[in-house]
Amino acid sequence: MKQAMLIVNPSSGKEEALDHVETIKEILTEKGYEVSVAQTEKELDATKYCQGACKDEFDLIVSMGGDGTLHKTINGMVDQTHRPLLGIIPLGTVNDFARALDIPLQVEEAVDVLRSDQTKAVDIGRFNDQYFVNIVAAGAVAEATSEVTPEQKTKFGSLAYMMEGMKTLTNHSYPIRIEYDDKAWEGESFLFLAALTNSAGGFENLSPEAEVNDGKIHGYVVPKVSMIRLATIASAIVRGNLKDEKDVQYFKADRIRLTSKEELVTNVDGEEGDPLPVELSVLPSHIQVVVK
Numbered sequence: 234m235k236q237a238m239l240i241v242n243p244s245s246g247k248e249e250a251l252d253h254v255e256t257i258k259e260i261l262t263e264k265g266y267e268v269s270v271a272q273t274e275k276e277l278d279a280t281k282y283c284q285g286a287c288k289d290e291f292d293l294i295v296s297m298g299g300d301g302t303l304h305k306t307i308n309g310m311v312d313q314t315h316r317p318l319l320g321i322i323p324l325g326t327v328n329d330f331a332r333a334l335d336i337p338l339q340v341e342e343a344v345d346v347l348r349s350d351q352t353k354a355v356d357i358g359r360f361n362d363q364y365f366v367n368i369v370a371a372g373a374v375a376e377a378t379s380e381v382t383p384e385q386k387t388k389f390g391s392l393a394y395m396m397e398g399m400k401t402l403t404n405h406s407y408p409i410r411i412e413y414d415d416k417a418w419e420g421e422s423f424l425f426l427a428a429l430t431n432s433a434g435g436f437e438n439l440s441p442e443a444e445v446n447d448g449k450i451h452g453y454v455v456p457k458v459s460m461i462r463l464a465t466i467a468s469a470i471v472r473g474n475l476k477d478e479k480d481v482q483y484f485k486a487d488r489i490r491l492t493s494k495e496e497l498v499t500n501v502d503g504e505e506g507d508p509l510p511v512e513l514s515v516l517p518s519h520i521q522v523v524v525k
């Protein structure tokens with residue numbers, strides 16, 4: 234019999250994950266799965282449960298939570314030899330990865346997707362010795378977005394990231410060296426983003442050129458510019474044409490190395506990551522996700 238594990242974070246978003254467990258069990262039982270349920274209590278539980286399910290050669294893992302739960306689940310799967318199929322029920326406040334994969338944000342509809350036999354291979358990013366699925370940001374804005382509280386997220390959603398990010402952007406630049414494949418950019422920058430998908434912080438147009446399985450990391454450097462230019466660039470982020478702004482440096486790469494003379498933090502899929510220096514690379518089409 235096929236084996237499925239539901240990794241359930243009861244605290245994500247509006248705290249409704251447990252309400253959907255029975256329906257999902259029924260759907261998967263009909264599809265011939267034996268279903269086990271693993272409820273998370275703390276930060277690394279999702280990683281631990283997922284590692285166990287990979288070692289026991291489960292066929293399907295369903296992440297029921299927000300991007301944090303998904304990020305931790307995927308981190309338990311990426312370096313395993315047996316990687317089960319991944320189902321995603323977006324129950325967080327932002328749910329960037331679900332947005333990027335066109336998985337409905339309406340929970341009942343997302344649950345219904347589990348009936349589908351369609352799957353899509355997606356790229357996974359390596360960030361030093363951990364992994365990411367959406368985006369890495371470097372510099373002061375990364376610090377600011379890590380400081381967005383769960384209360385702000387619940388109240389303002391993606392706007393909370395925008396508000397914190399913009400507050401910081403307007404008065405903070407930093408020296409950075411970005412080596413990508415055999416090229417390099419060096420200078421004062423307001424913001425550096427490395428995207429694997431189109432959506433980050435709930436902005437589905439942030440990096441529209443990034444396809445989930447194009448095997449590339451999409452880099453955007455916003456250099457230090459005047460406040461007026463910065464306002465135009467900020468509106469280009471919302472409109473979805475950041476890469477066309479004349480001061481913005483855009484590139485596609487297999488590998489990126491970031492260094493700085495200053496102490497700089499990073500933000501990885503919405504959570505604080507290692508400070509620079511960091512190395513990024515991509516594992517092309519590494520995980521199969523159930524899609525509609």
Ligand SMILES: Nc1ncnc2c1ncn2[C@@H]1O[C@H](COP(=O)(O)OP(=O)(O)OP(=O)(O)O)[C@@H](O)[C@H]1O
Pocket residue numbers: 242243244245246247273274275276277298299300301302303324325326327328329383386503
């Ligand atoms: N039972 C639990 N009670 C409280 N916190 C938990 C529990 N289980 C896991 N966590 C914490 O919840 C965090 C992940 O939350 P998650 O990102 O899924 O939801 P969210 O913050 O509401 O969503 P989003 O990231 O989309 O805004 C994990 O980092 C983990 O530390």
